[in-house]
Amino acid sequence: MIDEERRKESIKEEEIRIDYENIDVADIMEQIKRKIAKKPKKPLEEIQKGELRFTPSGHFPLEPEEVPGVKNKIRRVLLKVMKPFSPVIKLLILPVYEEFREAYLILDRTNRRIDFLSATLEQELAKLSTRVGDVSDDLGKTMEYTKLLHNLTHNIVVELSKLKIEEENLKLMTRIMKKDFEFLRRKERSLEKNIFR
């Protein structure tokens, strides 16, 4: 009882607070979501009690409701007439009644099971969707990382190509300089020859 009152109080406390001067929709929605999450869900038993006409004692309402007027009178007379045969009638009806009752109980149990399973399924789906969200986040990060790696590789290839070109240029320059030196040496020799002659 006290718990129930506390719960009601906490729901009252969960009134949505709004700063009208500076409305923050994200904050309002956050409060709404929190309020929904705090709301007690109807227990399964309560829902079933409300929906089923079946009483816990196992008594099935086979007795017809009282109908006023002529019909009621006729019914009463018929019941009086049939009263001596009632043990026989009950004996005849009992197996059907029992079977009916049993079927009803099975159906009730099955319904409870379905409700339980669907609630579990819902929870599992929620978990699964969180997991999928996490995985997709990871995937996003991995994609980003791959993109960076791709860029890095691309840059390395570009730099290496530049270096290769540079190397080729340097080789060429070395070859030219070698030839120049060769020419100068020859020139030097010929000059020397001329001088010493």
Place this chain on the structure above:
Amino acid sequence: MKIAFVVQRYGKEVIGGSELSCRQIAERLANSGYDCTVYTTTAKDYITWKNEYPSGDTLLKGVVIKRYIVEKERDIESFNKFSDWIFFNVHSHKDELEWLERQGPYSPALIEALEKEASSHDLFIFFTYLYYNAYWGLKKVKGKKTLVPTAHDEPPLYLDIMKEVFSFPQAFIFNTESEKELLDQQFSLENKYQDIVGVGVEVPKRPETSVFCSKYGISPPFILCAGRIEAGKGCEELIDHFLVYNRKISDLTLVFIGKLLMDLPSHPKIKYLGFLSSEEKNAAMASALATIHPSHFESLCLAALESMAVQTPILVQEKTQPLKQHCLNGRGGLFYSNYEEFEESLNLLIKDSKLRKTMGENGLQYVQEFYSWPKIIEKYGKLFDYLMGLEC
């Protein structure tokens, strides 16, 4: 400056976010002194692409319209089956081209005309990435091209041919920030001109709310859903939510306006008023407690902006990022992703008149700041300056 627009349908009677945006922008630019021509088809209905307008040239509000015949009507059932297959199975480039042809509007004459007349226009603006005319038009036209994709997160966006569609234009105009983010992730749009523009919204002078209610016999309070009424726009889900809500709060009415494309349940608190004039639409929006926008796929949602312009808060589907952005940036509405949130948000909007009033004012301010026509035209002017400076 000569500007050519390319869009799948065009006309006064054509309803549809992208087509309407194209018409409004073309008319406004024509009004600002630009020489505007629209290349389109003779179709009026986007499901069948049935030829309904006469082909040839016409003039509407200063805009020259060139309409071309659609050669194949769309068989929506077989198209949907083919789409289901192509979206979730390994397929070839040829299959994707076949999908595009089936998607339509299949009008080779339109593409031929675009190719022939490309040189007589300074630049081309294509509306909607999704259709036959966008792919082939962008591919065939040589020159300065802009695409207004009006895209949202949907399976066709992930087809390989879309990479081509998004590689052709030199500039992109997005409707919202979330659309830009989505497309930036999916395609490499670096080094291309990008701007978030959207469309302009006219802020009407005080709509006559009492006249509207008495004319249509609607007793407040009511919530309004405006636009195409079909399951694809989330209306079925909205009706389901409303029917559950109605068991708890029975004096609220759900009013639909726009084109009816699905069966509505016969319920005393669900009303359909038909297709209304823009004045009546504004009055309906202004009289409503809130307008609901249940669609899971929107790239801008003009109806939401129109509602904000008449100071009515919006209640939108959270999964639709552009709509959620309107709520968060405009501070003019709430959103929901399931029944419980729908109920709580609606309850809050119904009970808290101060919140409604403040959100209404915020919404109007948001529309005036970001979606007023002078701002939109200015942004298009910047785009034209950029494109004219390019060498093609």
